[in-house]
Amino acid sequence: MADPSGARKRDAESRRAKAGRIAPAGGSGMPDLDRLIHERVRLGIVSALAANASMTFADLKRLLGVTDGNLSVHARKLEEAGYVACAKGFEGRVPKTEYRLTRAGREALERYLSHLDALIRWSRAGR
Amino acid sequence: MSRTGHSARSTLGQEPPARLEAGADERIRYIRDTMERAGTFTAVPGWGGAVMGVSALVTALVAARAPSPEAWCRAWIVDGVVAFGIGCAAIAWKARRARSPVVRGPAIRFLLTLAPPLATGGVLTGVLLTARRIDLLPGTWLLLYGTAVATGGAASVPAVPILGALLMATGTLAFALPAAGNVLMAAGFGMLQIAFGLYIARRHGG
Incomplete structure (x- = not known):
């Protein structure tokens, strides 16, 4: 019997690969960055969620100063990649969307930070 | 691509x-x-605020039956120390839940911005007790605690500076109505903190 969580993991991995996370270094010696979280709003979402157990859509919107549509689009891309998990519900009659960073998302941020660090060292060595 | x-x-x-x-x-x-x-945004402890509010309501009941103004004052000073302990523990608990560093993170910055108005409150308490102006203490405490919450929560969710402003308004009212000092302390430190504490706890992660 197929394992649905395994299938989900493979889907997320495939989406991340398509988005460019697993791009070749091109032999230049320069580290490659994760395009999915390199984009500023997505990097903001991941960074904010790394500092909190969870955040609501409204809090993220206020913190990052973006529009509803912009935040939705970027949050969905991160969700599709398996970097953030989204829980939708109601508080009284008001819809509430809450996001949290997944383990894959936390690892991606750590990897992105070490790539930035390597990039700084690489550019200093190249001068 | x-x-x-x-x-x-x-x-x-x-x-x-x-x-x-x-x-x-x-x-x-x-x-x-x-x-x-993001850390500062939600470092304010909702549950901690609600517990501090309950403690203030209990103190208001005890203080209302105090045999002298000095006994009334002692009851509230003890509550202030207890509330400070509850607040620190709640901030640390919320920071740990968010995997944020307690000593170097937003939690300590929130505490540090609260500190100057609270220290001023401590000094003025001594001055007013020496001058035997206990009637001015409710207004002074509420006004300075409101200032601390408003400034400490300036970068936080909107509910926090609003709570600070309401506490400051209650403090101002206490200067105008010194006879209602204990009731206004119960309203500010008790009811307002419980209401906003529960709101923050439900909407902003504890």
Whole structure:
């Protein structure tokens, strides 16, 4: 019997690969960055969620100063990649969307930070 | 090329090393700044505020039956110390839940911004007790605690500075109505803190 969580993991991995996370270094010696979280709003979402157990859509919107549509689009891309998990519900009659960073998302941020660090060292060595 | 548009390398990778380094530095600063602002955003402990409010309501009941103004004052000073302990523990608990550093993170910054008005309150309490002006204590305490909450929560969710402003208004009222000091203390330190504490706990992660 197929394992649905395994299938989900493979889907997320495939989406991340398509988005460019697993791009070749091109032999230049320069580290490659994760395009999915390199984009500023997505990097903001991941960074904010790394500092909190969870955040609501409204809090993220206020913190990052973006529009509803912009935040939705970027949050969905991160969700599709398996970097953030989204829980939708109601508080009284008001819809509430809450996001949290997944383990894959936390690892991606750590990897992105070490790539930035390597990039700084690489550019200093190249001068 | 993916649908996410240009590659990270096209924005950073094809530039001279000095600009590359500046770009990477800017990204790191952006991540750090966002994490700090996000932490400050929700560092205020809702459950802690609600428990502090309950403690203030109990103290208001005890203080209302105090045999002398000095006994009334002692009851509230003890409550202030207890509330400070509850507040610190709640801030640390919320920071740990968010996996945020307690000693160097937003939690300690929130505490440090609360500290100057609270220290001022301590000094003025001594001055007013020496001058035997216990009637001015409710207004002074509420006004300075409100100032501490408003300034400490300026970068937080909107509910926090609103709570601070309401506490300051209650303090101002206490100066105008000194006879209602204990009731206004119960309203400010008790009811307002419980209401806002529960709201923050439900809406902003504890």
